[in-house]
Amino acid sequence: MQKKRSRIQIINQQKVLDAATDIFAKYGFRGGTIDQIAEMAGMSKPNLLYYFKTKKEIYLAVLEQTLNKWLQCLQDWQVTGTPEETISNYIDTKLEFSRNHAAGSRVFANEIMEGAPILKTLLGEDLKRLVDEDTKVIKGWVKNGDIRPIDPIHLIFMIWAVTQHYADFETQIETLTGKTLQDEDFYKQAKKTVKQIILGGVLKES
Amino acid sequence: MQKKRSRIQIINQQKVLDAATDIFAKYGFRGGTIDQIAEMAGMSKPNLLYYFKTKKEIYLAVLEQTLNKWLQCLQDWQVTGTPEETISNYIDTKLEFSRNHAAGSRVFANEIMEGAPILKTLLGEDLKRLVDEDTKVIKGWVKNGDIRPIDPIHLIFMIWAVTQHYADFETQIETLTGKTLQDEDFYKQAKKTVKQIILGGVLKES
Amino acid sequence: MQKKRSRIQIINQQKVLDAATDIFAKYGFRGGTIDQIAEMAGMSKPNLLYYFKTKKEIYLAVLEQTLNKWLQCLQDWQVTGTPEETISNYIDTKLEFSRNHAAGSRVFANEIMEGAPILKTLLGEDLKRLVDEDTKVIKGWVKNGDIRPIDPIHLIFMIWAVTQHYADFETQIETLTGKTLQDEDFYKQAKKTVKQIILGGVLKES
Amino acid sequence: MQKKRSRIQIINQQKVLDAATDIFAKYGFRGGTIDQIAEMAGMSKPNLLYYFKTKKEIYLAVLEQTLNKWLQCLQDWQVTGTPEETISNYIDTKLEFSRNHAAGSRVFANEIMEGAPILKTLLGEDLKRLVDEDTKVIKGWVKNGDIRPIDPIHLIFMIWAVTQHYADFETQIETLTGKTLQDEDFYKQAKKTVKQIILGGVLKES
DNA sequence: TATGAATGAGACTTCATTCAT
DNA sequence: TATGAATGAAGTCTCATTCAT
Numbered sequence: 001m002q003k004k005r006s007r008i009q010i011i012n013q014q015k016v017l018d019a020a021t022d023i024f025a026k027y028g029f030r031g032g033t034i035d036q037i038a039e040m041a042g043m044s045k046p047n048l049l050y051y052f053k054t055k056k057e058i059y060l061a062v063l064e065q066t067l068n069k070w071l072q073c074l075q076d077w078q079v080t081g082t083p084e085e086t087i088s089n090y091i092d093t094k095l096e097f098s099r100n101h102a103a104g105s106r107v108f109a110n111e112i113m114e115g116a117p118i119l120k121t122l123l124g125e126d127l128k129r130l131v132d133e134d135t136k137v138i139k140g141w142v143k144n145g146d147i148r149p150i151d152p153i154h155l156i157f158m159i160w161a162v163t164q165h166y167a168d169f170e171t172q173i174e175t176l177t178g179k180t181l182q183d184e185d186f187y188k189q190a191k192k193t194v195k196q197i198i199l200g201g202v203l204k205e206s
Numbered sequence: 207m208q209k210k211r212s213r214i215q216i217i218n219q220q221k222v223l224d225a226a227t228d229i230f231a232k233y234g235f236r237g238g239t240i241d242q243i244a245e246m247a248g249m250s251k252p253n254l255l256y257y258f259k260t261k262k263e264i265y266l267a268v269l270e271q272t273l274n275k276w277l278q279c280l281q282d283w284q285v286t287g288t289p290e291e292t293i294s295n296y297i298d299t300k301l302e303f304s305r306n307h308a309a310g311s312r313v314f315a316n317e318i319m320e321g322a323p324i325l326k327t328l329l330g331e332d333l334k335r336l337v338d339e340d341t342k343v344i345k346g347w348v349k350n351g352d353i354r355p356i357d358p359i360h361l362i363f364m365i366w367a368v369t370q371h372y373a374d375f376e377t378q379i380e381t382l383t384g385k386t387l388q389d390e391d392f393y394k395q396a397k398k399t400v401k402q403i404i405l406g407g408v409l410k411e412s
Numbered sequence: 413m414q415k416k417r418s419r420i421q422i423i424n425q426q427k428v429l430d431a432a433t434d435i436f437a438k439y440g441f442r443g444g445t446i447d448q449i450a451e452m453a454g455m456s457k458p459n460l461l462y463y464f465k466t467k468k469e470i471y472l473a474v475l476e477q478t479l480n481k482w483l484q485c486l487q488d489w490q491v492t493g494t495p496e497e498t499i500s501n502y503i504d505t506k507l508e509f510s511r512n513h514a515a516g517s518r519v520f521a522n523e524i525m526e527g528a529p530i531l532k533t534l535l536g537e538d539l540k541r542l543v544d545e546d547t548k549v550i551k552g553w554v555k556n557g558d559i560r561p562i563d564p565i566h567l568i569f570m571i572w573a574v575t576q577h578y579a580d581f582e583t584q585i586e587t588l589t590g591k592t593l594q595d596e597d598f599y600k601q602a603k604k605t606v607k608q609i610i611l612g613g614v615l616k617e618s
Numbered sequence: 619m620q621k622k623r624s625r626i627q628i629i630n631q632q633k634v635l636d637a638a639t640d641i642f643a644k645y646g647f648r649g650g651t652i653d654q655i656a657e658m659a660g661m662s663k664p665n666l667l668y669y670f671k672t673k674k675e676i677y678l679a680v681l682e683q684t685l686n687k688w689l690q691c692l693q694d695w696q697v698t699g700t701p702e703e704t705i706s707n708y709i710d711t712k713l714e715f716s717r718n719h720a721a722g723s724r725v726f727a728n729e730i731m732e733g734a735p736i737l738k739t740l741l742g743e744d745l746k747r748l749v750d751e752d753t754k755v756i757k758g759w760v761k762n763g764d765i766r767p768i769d770p771i772h773l774i775f776m777i778w779a780v781t782q783h784y785a786d787f788e789t790q791i792e793t794l795t796g797k798t799l800q801d802e803d804f805y806k807q808a809k810k811t812v813k814q815i816i817l818g819g820v821l822k823e824s
Numbered sequence: 825t826a827t828g829a830a831t832g833a834g835a836c837t838t839c840a841t842t843c844a845t
Numbered sequence: 846t847a848t849g850a851a852t853g854a855a856g857t858c859t860c861a862t863t864c865a866t
Contacts, residue, residue, distance in 0.1 A: 006849070026320050031236030033835065046838085047851050055836065106319050112378045113312050114232050123381045131382055148406070153383060154399035161371030162364050168374075169367075172318045175329045176337055177359060193360035200354070201403030205411050214825080240861065252863085253826050261861065420846080438732050443648030446840065458842085459847050467840065518731050524790045525724050526644050535793045543794055560818070565795060566811035573783030574776050580786075581779075584730045587741045588749055589771060605772035612766065613815030617823050624828075651856065664859085665830050673857065 013051050015041045017065055020058045025106035028114060029059050063111065063118060066104035073097045074130070083141045084203055087159075088195055094163035095191055099181040105167035131156060147202050155202065162194050219257050221247045223271055226264045231312035234320060235265050269317065269324060272310035279303045280336070289347045290409055293365075294401055300369035301397055305387040311373035337362060353408050361408065368400050425463050427453045429477055432470045437518035440526060441471050475523065475530060478516035485509050486542070495553050496615055499571075500607055506575035507603050511593040517579035543568060559614050567614065574606050631669050633659045635683055638676045643724035646732060647677050681729065681736060684722035691715045692748070701759045702821055705777075706813055712781035713809055717799040723785035749774060765820050773820065780812050 019040035023032040034055055038045040052058040077093045079086055098105055111119050131153070138152035166173065166181050173179070179186035225246035229238040240261055244251045258264040283299045285292055304311055317325050337359070344358035372379060372387050379385070385392035431452035435444040446467055450457040464470040489505045491498055510517055523531050543565070550564035578585060578593050585591070591598035637658035641650040652673055656663040670676040695711045697704050716723055729737050749771070756770035784791065784799050791797070797804035 008850075012850090027236045028234050028316070029237070030233045031320075034837090035835075044852055045836090046853080049837070050850065050852095053837085109315070109319065109374070110234070112375055113315065114237075116377045116381065120377070120381060123378055127378075128382055148402070150402065151395055151399045154396050155403065157371060157375075157379065157396075158368050158400065158403060161367040161375075165363060165367030165371075168315070169318055169363075171322045171326070172329055172333075173363065175322065175326060176334055189357055190360050190363075193357045194364065196354075196356065197361065197364060197407030198403060200407030201405070202407075212825095218825090239859085241859090250827050251861090252828080255862070256825070256827095259862090418846095424846090439648045440646050440728070441649070442645045443732075445838085447838090456848055457840090458849080461841070462846070462848095465841090521727070521731065521786070522646070524787050525727065526649075528789045528793065532789070532793060535790055539790075540794055560814070562814065563807055563811045566808050567815065569783060569787075569791065569808075570780050570812065570815060573779045573787075577775060577779030577783075580727070581730055581775075583734045583738070584741055585775065587734065587738060588746055601769055602772050602775075605769045606776065608766070608768065609773065609776060609816060609819030611819070613818030613820075626829075630829090652858090653856075662831055663857090664832080667858070668829065668831095671858085 009051065012041075012043065013061075015043070016048055016051055016058060017062055020062050021066065021103045021107055024059060024062055024110065025103040028110040029055075030114070034058075060118065062104075062107055066101065066107055067122075069101055069104065070097060079137055083147050084199060086137075087199060087202065091159060091163060091191065091195055091198065094159060095166065095181070095187075095194070098163050098167035099187060102167040102170055102181070105164055109164070109168045145204075148204055150202055155198075159198065162198075166190060215257070218247075218249065219267075221249070222254055222257055222264065223268055226268050227272065227309045227313055230265060230268055230316065231309040234316040235261075236320070240264075266324065268310075268313055272307065272313060273328075275307060275310065276303060285343055289352050290405060292343075293405060293408065297365060297369065297397065297401055297404065300365060301372065301387070301393075301400070304369050304373035305393060308373040308376055308387070311370055312376075315370070315374045351410075354410055356408055361404075365404065368404075372396060421463070424453075424455065425473075427455070428460055428463055428470065429474055432474050433478070433515045433519055436471060436474055436522065437515040440522040441467075442526070446470075472530065474516075474519055478513065478519060479534075481513060481516065482509060491549055495559050496611060498549075499611060499614065503571060503575065503603065503607055503610065506571060507578065507593070507599075507606070510575050510579035511599060514579040514582055514593070517576055521576070521580045557616075560616055562614055567610075571610065574610075578602060627669070630659075630661065631679075633661070634666055634669055634676065635680055638680050639684070639721045639725055642677060642680055642728065643721040646728040647673075648732070652676075678736065680722075680725055684719065684725055685740075687719055687722065688715060697755055701765050702817060704755075705817060705820065709777060709781060709809065709813055709816065712777060713784065713799070713805075713812070716781050716785035717805060720785040720788055720799070723782055724788075727782070727786045764822075766822055768820055773816075777816065780816075784808060 016037065020032070020037045022040060023036045026032070027036075034045055034048065037058065038048045041048060052061065073093055073096070077090055081089070108119075111117075112123075116123060134156055135152040138147075138150065138155060141147045142149050142152075170180055177186070181187045181190065222243065226238075226243045228246060229242045232238070233242075240251055240254065243264065244254045247254060258267065279299055279302070283295055287295070314325075317323075318329075322329060340362055341358040344353075344356070344361060347353045348355050348358075376386055383392070387393045387396065428449065432444070432449045434452060435448045438444070439448075446457055446460065449470065450460045453460060464473065485505055485508070489501055493501070520531075523529075524535075528535060546568055547564040550559075550562065550567060553559045554561050554564075582592055589598070593599045593602065634655065637655045638650070640658060641654045644650070645654075652663055652666065655676065656666045659666060670679065691711055691714070695708055699707070726737075729735075730741075734741060752774055753770040756765075756768070756773060759765045760767050760770075788798055795804070799805045799808065
């Protein structure tokens with residue numbers, strides 16, 4: 001039974017989640033501390049623990065929230081068009097997510113590098129289902145001769161890798177270029193190049 | 207005065223570094239503990255600290271060792287051939303590194319997600335120099351009409367992202383496919399697909 | 413000036429005291445928490461603290477209430493009859509108290525095992541006075557040849573020990589026999605046996 | 619596998635157990651703190667936790683140690699003689715235990731008043747078996763006409779209650795009489811009176 | 825070289841209590 | 846009268862590090 005949440009409760013819980021996302025993004029679950037989160041959220045540690053009883057509970061809430069945003073994000077994507085439109089749209093969606101939820105993306109990355117103790121089941125079930133669907137679509141394109149003969153799963157990994165890279169390795173990218181996805185021109189250039197190469201490598205020459 | 211290192215010392219130090227690489231790969235610097243490293247290395251904590259005085263010293267040694275392997279790896283790479291040969295070779299090199307040093311790759315990933323407190327300077331100097339050189343080469347190709355007009359920096363990021371993905375997200379990949387780069391067929395298929403798409407997207411149609 | 417206490421106040425205070433008696437009986441003063449008491453009393457913690465300002469205040473009220481009941485209980489007891497009647501009556505009284513106020517008895521037991529920080533003075537004054545009186549009565553009986561020559565203080569301890577045992581070690585007794593003093597037959601049998609032995613050991617054979 | 623314990627380890631573990639027995643005797647498991655135990659044992663808190671990893675582990679060790687002493691104690695008891703000898707001997711044994719292990723006795727009392735979360739199983743199995751045996755013996759005496767017709771279980775409870783009372787309510791007894799079982803005369807007088815009454819109440823007049 | 829013992833700092837969490845409404 | 850929100854103090858436990866042998 002979901003407790004009724006007052007206005008201030010919603011606000012404070014979100015403050016905590018935002019701070020926690022940043023901290024867990026940097027240090028992972030084990031490395032991040034409640035002190036850091038409390039300070040960043042601008043509240044005392046016991047007050048924070050009034051909203052979330054344990055560190056793990058905060059972590060789970062962060063994962064869940066990020067997951068929801070990610071799923072919602074993927075729902076925006078449509079498989080209806082041509083391969084070019086569909087892939088292009090998918091890259092748009094993923095890169096947009098990396099721009100708007102860089103910290104969330106890093107929380108996922110950390111979780112997976114820790115061996116995905118929480119998300120493993122989910123990855124093996126829900127995500128696998130999504131991937132299987134996409135794989136079928138791509139296989140259909142190949143069989144149909146719409147695109148070059150490509151191994152679908154590695155194409156999917158490639159798109160994920162590239163789009164998430166801009167979020168997960170933001171520090172490195174910023175150190176090397178002085179830019180992040182927040183920079184509009186840089187964002188456009190990244191999107192353009194990624195699409196250029198992937199579509200160029202996947203589509204048949206007309 | 208460099209202490210003379212006995213045979214056993216060298217062996218034990220390497221045992222520590224191997225264990226530490228695994229632990230820091232999973233939990234990052236903050237999240238990993240000396241206890242975990244000592245246990246994995248099969249020695250007592252005080253004995254471990256006889257070889258490395260502090261946790262940070264271990265971490266630095268891990269980073270340095272991984273870095274050396276990575277640089278050595280890159281030295282094997284030759285820019286002398288055609289764009290196709292050069293890029294193909296680069297992908298080979300990076301993917302091979304991901305296969306042989308998956309944990310090391312994840313230590314880097316963690317370090318960068320923590321904001322690269324140790325490596326930031328290095329990234330901004332040594333790595334930037336390497337990247338600048340590569341950028342020049344690619345620009346030359348473009349100007350020369352050898353390849354399509356591509357933004358060099360995003361091409362480089364793309365190759366990094368894709369090749370490292372197989373190391374950094376190993377857990378996710380294994381959960382989805384049941385395979386890792388250690389699987390020879392999977393490794394070959396990954397390499398083939400990555401080259402196919404990137405080269406296909408970069409090279410001009412003949 | 414004694415605040416006028418409304419009906420609901422009286423009811424709620426009693427709800428708190430009942431819950432607190434149970435909790436302190438189980439965990440002692442230090443081990444019991446206001447949360448536990450509040451939950452058992454079915455009210456929020458701040459509301460509970462509206463009736464009793466501090467944990468200690470609750471504890472004192474519990475001790476006082478139990479004490480009052482105990483004293484009232486002892487007033488029912490009459491020394492007027494024969495030794496047999498008097499002792500028999502005393503055992504009745506004490507055992508009845510154990511049955512009706514098992515939790516209260518345990519609160520006392522805890523208090524005393526903690527070193528009686530609150531009750532020590534009372535024990536040394538009021539209780540000592542009562543014990544001294546009883547001692548005199550018993551000594552009189554002995555001198556008079558009404559009962560066997562018995563050390564009065566140890567007789568008193570014995571009656572206390574036995575009667576309180578059924579309250580304080582209720583869990584043990586229930587585990588061993590499946591019964592408590594709430595069970596009418598068990599209660600009667602306990603009373604009968606206790607009287608049989610003590611009276612048999614104290615009274616002269618006729 | 620029992621770790622080999624060095625000399626100092628044994629000494630320090632015993633220091634901890636002794637202190638913990640006193641603290642848990644006073645405040646119960648919930649109420650007693652590691653700080654108190656560490657201070658009483660004369661060592662730092664982390665050092666104490668080097669020997670026992672958790673508070674519960676200390677508590678279990680205390681219960682186990684006390685239990686062992688208690689069982690060893692009961693082994694000294696012989697059922698071989700007449701009812702008089704046997705009961706007399708039993709009282710001796712139990713009272714001696716109360717004198718030598720007053721704190722341990724109180725730890726048990728606390729455990730039982732908390733509902734015996736740890737010992738419940740043990741009480742229901744091992745102790746029940748012991749009690750059943752004793753019950754049979756007593757029943758035999760009754761059937762044989764050696765003693766008066768007494769309910770065995772309540773006789774056993776009575777002996778336990780009385781003998782343990784001197785340990786568990788030591789504070790009250792000392793406040794009222796200025797004596798404890800450590801006082802030799804008081805000890806002898808208690809023993810004499812207890813035996814006098816119980817034997818007087820149980821045995822037939824010769 | 826190796827390890828049992830020890831500890832201060834700090835992390836997570838609980839709890840009595842207060843505040844504001 | 847009632848309760849959601851907040852907090853300082855304290856309690857349990859972990860961890861990097863040091864010491865002694």
